């Protein structure tokens with residue numbers, strides 16, 4: 001795997017994550033019309049997205065962040081990310097595995113920070 005950097009934008013503690021999750025669940029339930037179970041599942045997905053943004057992984061262009069292979073004319077890398085947080089460079093076929101690893105890291109981090117997330121889904125997409 002190529003050398004990469006994880007940008008820590010903010011450091012939220014358990015109370016921050018709990019407040020964010022509760023707020024997202026409330027919006028999904030009352031504004032979005034979801035039942036409580038669906039709203040909590042949606043809120044967990046929002047927490048995963050937020051964690052991924054707060055812990056965005058970047059790497060230098062030229063090496064795939066997932067497989068580490070050097071870019072070539074026949075094996076191009078694509079940037080994933082934005083101008084503010086930077087980019088992770090990946091082969092298009094490496095993106096699903098990279099994303100699955102990042103999502104798994106987010107789930108583990110959220111479970112480690114608060115028991116609130118201990119029963120949340122571990123489905124890797």
Ligand SMILES: [Zn+2]
Pocket residue numbers: 064065066067068069090091094
């Ligand atoms: Zn790759």
